[in-house]
Amino acid sequence: MDNSTPQAELHSVSPLGGVEQVFSNERSGDTVLKEINALDIVSIATPRGGQSALSNLLEQQLGVALPPVGQVNRAGSTVALLGLQSDQCFLVTTEQTRNPVQRLKLITGDTAYLSDQSDSWVVLEISGDLSHRALERICPIDLSEPAFTLTSVARTSMEHLSVIIEKLSESRFRLYSPRSSANSFLHAVTVSINNVMPNFLSSDIPEEL
Amino acid sequence: MIIHHPLLGPRDAAEFVYLGDASLLNRPDPAAPSAAEDFYTYLHLRDNTAGEHRELWYHEQGDRSWLVLTRNTLTHEITRVELARDVAGQAS
CATH class of the missing domain: 3.30.70.1520 (Heterotetrameric sarcosine oxidase)
Structure with missing residues (x-):
């Protein structure tokens, strides 16, 4: 082996690059969608x-x-x-x-x-005032108490993508979906949040999504 | 349509995949003298029930369980939902 060859440095990359988006306007509190890594x-x-x-x-x-x-x-x-x-x-x-x-x-x-399974899933956390309303449009599970409690977990589908959903508080949910369709899943959740935003404009959706 | 899963409660039918008649659980004995006839019947002959029908559903977008539903084919009313593993266990 040639000792002069620099050793390659490998860096792990999360499915969505650690995305974090804050959705807010004057008529609603902040709703935050962020990728959870380090699990x-x-x-x-x-x-x-x-x-x-x-x-x-x-x-x-x-x-x-x-x-x-x-x-x-x-x-x-x-x-x-x-x-x-x-x-x-x-x-x-x-x-x-x-x-x-x-x-x-x-x-x-x-x-x-x-x-x-650590690298097989993209994990998103959605929190804030609109999280429940955004999820109820794409999630077929009843997420309200007492049907879905803080100790509940469900495997279901959202926009045809397989999802595991877990409730961390009344307005905070964790979503696991297959890594291979991570961007499509982010798109599905992002669109749904935008759709429940007061005064939503279609131009609010970033073009790269 | 809502399917009341025995472990998970009410779930949307979109989470499930339909397979067919629950008689598929009763696989014939391949060593029996009538095996050829039995397998012909098992694979190809189905009752075309107008009324109560037992059928297999798979909870693909859920807990991956196989279910046996009793459904009325005239009204689509689902009167019973069982885990296929329990039904198969009773049969053996």
Whole structure:
């Protein structure tokens, strides 16, 4: 190897380059749409009949038990388990590591099947006065209490794109959608926010979207 | 149309994909002497029900579960929704 060749430096790139948009005018408060990065996402599938063994391990080591389908179990603000379907959930954590599967396997051993999903999703967070109204136009789920609570999670579709939606507060939602269609998803949410803005003008949509 | 999912509650029918008659769950025994005839019936012959019909739906834009719906083909009224894994478990 030629030692004079400079080593290439690799930088990770988020699906939308860390986009953050603030939608505001004098007739409404700010509505903020931003990409969330720096999350490790691991899919956890349970072998048939192995739920309680896995749940006990996770509760002892991470402080969260396996959630039922449609529910989120959280440990503080760093770890969340999203119950997405029978025998499958997502671990979402802000404590990033180079190999999230390897780290989780130290806890779960052979009680679960794991796959790293960290780079497979674009994660958007929408917050502010118009977030609920913007989402109800594109999301077929009833997002109001008590149908959808702060411990609810749902996998659904918005504008034909697969989406996982989680409620962080009454006016703050987190949306996960496949990375490969990240720009289309951003477009769908952006258009919907613009459509519920008071005094909306079609010229408000940036041309590059 | 709204489908009341047994685990998730009311969901829009747009999240689901329709497969067909729930009799597809009852796969014939390939070792039986009448296997050729049984598989011909299983694959190609369907009742064209006017009334209550049991059918398979897949929750593709949701929790990826297979469901068995009981639906009236005349009124589209859905009277029962079950997880296909439970129905198949009862049959075996």
